[in-house]
């Protein structure tokens with residue numbers, strides 16, 4: 001993970017994004033707000049129309065070569081059914097079974113409960129038992145299309161419940177809570193979930209285990225790096241799990257050793273997909289994409305575009321930030337995928353890149369359309385407050401301490417870019433009587449989980465960390481995020497900031513920077529579309545610097 005941070009440069013355009021604020025978010029009954037397709041429906045029957053998507057032409061889906069063909073005047077889009085469980089379509093070139101998709105069926109505009117989303121009764125019982133009463137917006141939007149076997153890219157802001165958005169449809173089809181009582185072939189792995197860090201992998205496993213309960217938790221197995229590999233292989237043999245959650249390196253390693261048989265797998269989930277596309281994961285990810293759910297290795301993605309033979313698996317890609325590289329990958333790996341946001345469900349085909357795609361403006365997709373607003377990422381929870389404060393480099397840690405007191409924060413995550421500096425910052429805070437600990441990738445798996453446990457239960461007040469903790473980590477109590485060093489770009493800012501303000505809670509984000517770095521904060525502010533106010537910490541209070549307001 002540190003390597004990931006290291007090979008990002010300070011670029012503030014390109015893969016970065018503008019931000020669209022979602023107002024009036026409430027997680028108590030979030031589904032009351034309507035889920036809508038992009039644009040307005042012009043079709044009384046409720047079918048998904050091109051007009052409703054803001055597109056004037058028909059998108060042909062019958063052949064891969066014709067995917068981008070646009071012709072005037074036809075208004076109904078037919079989205080092919082992703083996977084028919086009774087018919088094995090792998091190996092049948094160019095044949096796609098079409099199913100007319102209507103808006104109501106895909107997006108429950110007014111779902112008030114999980115039962116309206118088509119989940120099985122046993123699963124709903126478990127959800128209620130665990131205290132989940134109402135689906136969040138993104139869950140209401142994502143669950144029906146996944147249940148209808150569509151490949152999807154799920155994008156919504158940090159802490160909005162994306163994990164359950166894919167986990168619930170999987171549990172509807174796999175394991176003891178599923179819809180039907182068809183017996184399972186115990187040799188088959190039915191779902192593979194890939195996450196970029198051990199911590200995130202383990203967190204996802206915990207979510208599965210919570211719903212499955214103690215009797216069935218062995219159905220899920222984690223294959224994360226840093227843990228004993230032969231013990232994981234033994235457990236695979238003994239427990240015969242149906243669901244695998246792991247990091248790319250370990251999954252690819254065990255698969256290459258012939259100990260993991262995923263060819264008939266039904267679901268492949270790439271959580272934090274934009275990070276999984278990073279160069280450091282490329283080789284492992286290529287193996288996973290090429291093997292999971294690929295009977296006889298059919299349908300390997302071609303280097304020059306979409307595959308010609310589809311695999312009998314469903315791919316679900318998830319992140320709060322979806323740069324165009326993800327859209328491109330989803331088109332290549334999926335079959336007519338949909339982009340699911342909390343309030344939109346649209347065919348990915350209709351998404352065009354923000355221009356320019358990279359800071360140099362060397363987009364190779366300049367022929368794509370103009371539906372740019374669908375890239376507006378809505379990556380940050382609207383409940384967050386953003387500030388920055390200026391100080392000299394040698395006073396940063398002291399300012400962090402004053403900031404924690406001024407905000408009266410109980411559970412703080414402070415980010416730096418390099419793990420070597422974390423220890424020094426911990427030392428300085430502890431010397432002033434503030435409980436702090438460092439967390440980074442060079443620590444052993446056991447040390448990492450012990451520190452996280454202490455942080456979760458309040459023994460540690462300030463967690464000093466690097467990009468390792470920026471993605472996916474769910475600590476609902478975290479009430480303050482501090483950038484002790486600037487994030488490398490707006491995407492990194494969004495994921496760091498998103499560790500607080502989870503699921504509608506209040507959260508504060510403070511960036512502590514030097515005078516010479518203020519222009520970077522201003523650029524971040526512009527790209528993210530949020531107000532980052534200048535502030536000072538005086539007499540134990542956070543004082544907004546009115547003069548700095550622009």
Ligand SMILES: Nc1ncnc2c1ncn2[C@@H]1O[C@H](COP(=O)(O)OP(=O)(O)OP(=O)(O)O)[C@@H](O)[C@H]1O
Pocket residue numbers: 131132133134135136139156157158159160161162163164319320471472473474476498502503
């Ligand atoms: N329907 C729900 N009702 C109550 N709590 C929920 C619901 N769905 C999810 N949560 C809780 O909300 C929190 C955030 O969920 P989750 O970690 O899935 O967010 P996320 O969108 O994946 O965030 P990130 O982008 O940071 O990974 C978790 O603690 C989860 O248990």
